[in-house]
Amino acid sequence: MSKTLQAIRGMNDILPEQTPTWRYLESTFASLLDAYGYREIRLPILEFTELFARGIGEGTDVVDKEMYTFRDRNDESLTLRPEGTAGTVRAVLEHGLTGGGQVQKLWYTGPMFRYEKPQKGRYRQFHQIGVEVFNLPGPDIDAELIALTWRLWKALGLGDSVTLQLNSLGSSEARGVYRDALVAYLEKHFDALDEDSQRRLKTNPLRILDSKNAMTQALLADAPTLADYLDDDSRAHFEGLKARLDAMGITYEINPKLVRGLDYYGRTVFEWVTDKLGAQGTVCAGGRYDGLISQFGGKPTPGVGFAMGVERLVLLLETLERVPEALNAPAHAYLCAFGEEAERAAMALAESLRNEVPGLRLLVNSGSGSFKSQFKKADKSGAVYALILGDDELAQRVVGCKPLRDDREQQTIGWDALAAHLATCIEQA
Incomplete structure (x- = not known):
């Protein structure tokens, strides 16, 4: 394999x-x-x-x-x-x-x-x-x-x-003088330095100052200090x-x-x-x-x-749990559409709503599916509302609006009033 x-x-x-x-x-x-x-x-x-x-x-x-x-x-x-x-x-x-x-x-x-x-x-x-x-x-x-x-x-x-x-x-000049003084001091204690510090003594001795080795740090207690130079x-x-x-x-x-x-x-x-x-x-x-x-x-x-x-x-x-909760806010609504004509209309309706309601987080069902399966996807998405568009709603130019996170009753809302309704929902969220 x-x-x-x-x-x-x-x-x-x-x-x-x-x-x-x-x-x-x-x-x-x-x-x-x-x-x-x-x-x-x-x-x-x-x-x-x-x-x-x-x-x-x-x-x-x-x-x-x-x-x-x-x-x-x-x-x-x-x-x-x-x-x-x-x-x-x-x-x-x-x-x-x-x-x-x-x-x-x-x-x-x-x-x-x-x-x-x-x-x-x-x-x-x-x-x-x-x-x-x-x-x-x-x-x-x-x-x-x-x-x-x-x-x-x-x-x-x-x-x-x-x-x-x-x-x-x-300055580089003052640092050079200090580096010489530090190296002279550490060379006297070379055998007591950790392996990494021994290598740095020849290549980059100032890095020894922030060594994490306890014995090296103990040696540095009596070493020349940069502030003096x-x-x-x-x-x-x-x-x-x-x-x-x-x-x-x-x-x-x-x-x-x-x-x-x-x-x-x-x-x-x-x-x-x-x-x-x-x-x-x-x-x-x-x-x-x-x-x-x-x-x-x-x-x-x-x-x-x-x-x-x-x-x-x-x-x-x-x-520290300092990530704002709003970053993971769910969609405001999930638009379910039943039937080919309703699916076509749903796409157009969704784009219209996005134009009219700035900040609207709207998911549109993809892949068709039964009433039960679409509602299951709507619930799993975390959306606050399910919007329902079927043949009857399409004929009357209305949408069913079902709250998914509380026990409020489903409402029927006309297309012309839907944008204002969703804008109010966003303000209250």
Whole structure:
């Protein structure tokens, strides 16, 4: 027997009962971004591998272990995008969107791909909503991005379930000096480090700071701290950010071990975390990457952004039961038609009702069927009313309207009055 076809491990179908929550989250965020003046950009899923190797950084876990990379028929190395920032930077450079100091406030959404061990809230195909801003160097735009996400949590009913963590990575020069000091300290304790941290010591030592290994964390208690190596400009930038958050009443925690996993970050980094999802606690993360565009050959251009995982936010909404009940509202009515002439008339009547009653959720029976079978389908659909159209009703231009969720009597309503009747039903629902 042939093997049953299945989705690739870690790449999941999003089924019809799940998509209303996704649409709710995405539409809430899109409306919020419109209100702040951000514009959508749509990016390719495939890019040349070099884009991510140069942008994210050789030696990072993403580039070394997690990317889906292959060669096409022209022997070009291509990669399924593991994140959205590098592709956005490539797009604004390619199309000259930041030339002449133009400010760009952009957002995107879509699937990303990383070869990771699948677990709840972490998948090989996952979806992100991201925001990137270019040519604004000050702490005010950092604060606006955080305020935007803070407003989103409140709109979704998650404001009491997430915590903001902040840090500053300083300039690349100051970070280089700190990196040398950290490496010098950790090399003295090399044998006590976990295997992953030993590898990172040569490739990406700052990532050791957020190691989950208890013994490594104990060693880090006496390690040099990044805050002691901040340059004056970065320190002033960070103080400016904190002052603006304080003025808006946005609370935060300083996390000196917050470094993010991508090489392009500098100065501000932040994460929104929750303790409601177990190990997968980060629901939104980002920061400043002022050197990334010049790294790709463009003129020095300030940049800052964030990304949030849609799957984790959906999981958080479901875990905390913050999904609005209205998302799963049933149809208002199910139109049953008996006989060929009535079936033809039912289609025309349904389109007329949809024209006249905005927001009407109306199902029309398909596939004919007896009175009993159509009523059974109407009931199973969850509709509030069954509309009945047979030969007698057709001749009199009326419709039977039978409540399916209570004991009220069936009514007979003329076609001319049916739209108004259904509109009233929607208002009362």
